[in-house]
Amino acid sequence: MASMVSQLLGFFLGILGFVGTAVATLLPQWRGTTFMSSNIITATSYMKGLWMECVWHSTGIYQCELYRSLLALPPDLQAARALMVLSCVTSVLASLVSVMGMKCTRFVHSPLMKSLLALSGGICFLCAGLLCLVTVSWTTNDVMMDFYDPFLPLGLKYEIGLAVYLGYASACLNLTGGMVLCWSSSGDRSRCPSHMDRNQSPPPAFNNIYPPTPLYKSSDAQKDNHAPSICAPSSSGYRLNNYV
Template identity: 30%
Template sequence: MSCGGNALEIASKMSNMGVEMLAFTLAVSGWILISSTIPTDYWKVSSIDGTVITTATFWSNLWKTCVTDSTGVSNCKDFPSMLALEGYIQVCRGLMIAAVCLGFFGSILALVGMKCTKIGGSDKTKARIACLAGIHFILGGLSSVTACSLYAHRITSEFFDPTYIAQKYELGAALFIGWAGSALCILGGIALCFSMAGNGTSKRAGYTYSGAASFISSRTKVQNTAADVRSARGNGNPPKHFDKNAYV
C-alpha cells in the first residue's frame, strides 16, 4: 500500500512538472511574440498602384509613418511629441509596454516557482509563486490583446467610413502576431495557475488514513483492557496480561 501510494505521488509530481514546463514554454513564447510587435513596421499598411509600374506602399506603427516606393526606398516621419499624438496611439503604446513588463516579471517568477528549479523554498511557497507568475502572464496577454484590438478597430472604422476621405489602411502583420502572442500568454498563464491545484492532496489523504487507523486501534485496545479489568474484578482473580505495576 505504501509503495503504491509513493508511486502515485511520484507520478502526480511528474505530471504537474510536465504541465508547468508546457505552460512556461507557451507563456514565454507568447511574451516574445508580443515584444516583437513593438518594433515591427507594419501595424497598418496600404498600397497605391500607379498607371505603369509605380507602386507606393504606406505603412505605420506606434512610432512612425512611412512610405516605400517601388525601388525599395522608404521615407519615414516620426510621430511628434507624445502630447500631440492621437489618444488611441498613446493608449496602445502604454498597453504594449505594460504587457512586455508583465511578461518579463512573470518569466522570472515562473522560473522561481517551477518544481524543476532549486530556488523558491517549500512546495507550497513555490506553488504560490508559480500562480502569481501565471497571473502576470494573463494580465500581460490581456493588455496586448486590448492594444491590438483597439488599433484594429480604429483601422476598420476608418476603412468602412464613407465620409473618411484621408488615406485608408488595412490590418498589418504586427496585429496578427500580437493576437497570437496574447493567446499564448493567456493559455500559459491559466495552465500555470491550474497546475498547482492538486499539490499536497495525496499527503493529506495518507495522513488522515493513518491517523484514523491509529485512533481506532488505540480505542479498541483501551476497551478490551477495561473489559478484562472488570471481568477480573467480578471473578476475584487478578487481571490477565497485567503485572503488579499495571495500575501505578
C-alpha cells in the same frame, strides 16, 4: 512528473507570447495601405506603427521616421503604446516569478511557496495576454471604422497590418500559458496538505503530558493498609500472651 511537464509547457508558451508581443510592439506594420500609380511596376506602401511611420517603394527604397513629439500623437496611439509596454513588462515579471516557482528549479524549497509563485506567474501571464488582446482589438476596431467610413477620403483609409495579427497570436499564447500554469499550481496546492499530514507525526495527546490526578482514598481504607506495629497484638514480634 506530469505537473512539472505542464509547468514547463505553460512557461514556454508564455515566453513565446512575450517574444511575439515585444516584436509586435516594435514593428511599424500596425496599419498599412498600398497605392498603385499609372505604371503597374511602381507601387508605394505606407505603414504606421506605434513608434514610427515607414514608406516602402517598389524600387527598393525603404524610409522610416520616428514620431517626434509624444504629446502631438492621438490619444488612441498613446494608449496603445502604454498598454503594449505594460504587457511586455508584465510578461517579464511573470517569467521571473514562474522560474522561481517551478519544480525544476531550487530558488525556493517550500512546496507550498513554489505553488503560490507558479500561480502568481500564471496570473501575470494572463494579465499580459489580456493587455495585448485589448490593444490589438482596439486597433482593429479603429481601422475597420475608418475603412468603412464613407466620409473619409480614400487616401486616409488603412488596412490591418501584420503586427496586429502577430499581437493576436501572442495574446493567445500568453493566455494559454497562464492558464496552464494556474492549472498545474492549483493541482499542487490541493495535494500539498495531505502530503504534509502524512509525513508529520501527530501531536502528543494531552493526557500523556500531564498524568492523571490520584484518586482520593478514605481514612478507613488507609487504616487497614498500614503495616502492624511492634506493640500491636497481631504483631510478629513480642506477643502479650507470652507474658501472661
